Amino acid sequence: MNIENAAINILKRGVELDTKKRYTEALVCYQEGLQILVDKIKDEYDEATKSYLRKKIGEYMNRAEAIKKLVLKQKEVGQFHEQVHIENNSTGHSYKTLFGRFLDEEVQYVIVEDPYIRSFHQCQNFLRLCELLVSSCSNLRHIELITTKDGKSEGDQREWFSYLQNDLIKYKVQLIIKYSDTLHDRQITLSSGWIIKIGRGLDFFKAPENKFCLGVYDMDLRQCHETTVDIVHSKNVKQSYG
Template identity: 80%
Template sequence: MNIESAAINILKRGVELDTKKRYTEALVCYQEGLQILVDKMKGEIDDSARSYLRKKVEEYMNRAETIKKMVLQQKEAGQFHEQVHIENNSTGHSYKTLFGRFLDEDVQFVLVEDPYIRSFHQCQNFLQLCELLVRSCSNLRYIELMTSRDPKTSHEQQQWFNNLANDLTRYRINLEVKFSETLHDRQITLSSGWIIKIGRGLDFFKPPDNKFCLGVYDLDLRQCHETTVDIFHSKNVKQSYG
């Protein structure tokens, strides 16, 4: 039976992620793949083909529902933990790919803790994160960055943050930057309760080979350093930071 190859590839990826217990990522793949199958089923005139597609849709829909319930239960119990291992030189790990699925209308504020948002390219990483937040979180009103000062370029660092803060006000978002010389943790906390801990912080991308190559702007095409991403959920975030 010939099913849309795009659906097969997406659903296979979903099963692969499901097996690795990367459930929230698997859920995104199942939902995308199911949409293609449902659309194909609606346009299918052959009865046996429709019956086959319906069976596949039910199969994956049941698995998706099971995962949804499991994630919900783990969140309620404060036991949710998902881990992504980024291999050295691998690609396909932009901020959107890594945790874009958690960025939605429920996010009203974001706390970014990263001691190394100091040099130009590190501040650009933070800028790209802010762009993603603006595009994805329609109710976002506050971003707080906790980082450290760069003694060599503290003036430029402050200027970059000022420029970004001014720009964010056009979207009714307030950016507050705080400095700590003892900060070690690297994590992104969303007001919806999701906590993303990246071992290397935002700066896990390797520099591009030159200024005119793939990956300069699209971070999914940029090679990465090896790092681990741990994703948790806490119901206490709003009380802590709200």
């Protein structure tokens, strides 16, 4: 029954997200939960249990299909909007958890606008994002970062970007750095049309209490500052990129 319980917990989380209109997150939960039930039914011999599982699979599958159609329709008319509120000191908000579901083979370029990719820990956050992009987007060809110069440690900032540029080339990904003195927006734009707007930009994680506590490396275990994440979709992204 442990397997079934795991599926139920994931599907319940899906319903919870569905109710909050966080449809793309709900869809991930439904798909994971359904896969567990589908695998379980193959090894089930009791007909009553099989019948019950089939019924549940059918119900959740119908809802998952309805959500897919709803998201597609909202994308078509430019009305898709999903919001995640990150509470102060909460955990479970790594970049992968927040928007990893949008990172796939469709993504060929990514534009990151964030005025605060300057200090060491901020540049490390950007590095974490680059690692996630490279490991998730098989057709990624370039990443563009628009940020501001750090007057105090501009030399270090340039050096860190240079290291990263050289390393990304090994993965056939070009890193383009642009500087703007007037940049205020904080958003990540994917060539597939998804736009992730994070109120605090990439720098919403709190510093770990020490170097040997949970959350030093696994960002899902790191406490966060309060911020809001808005996810929208635009069909004009590909056309607007020169």
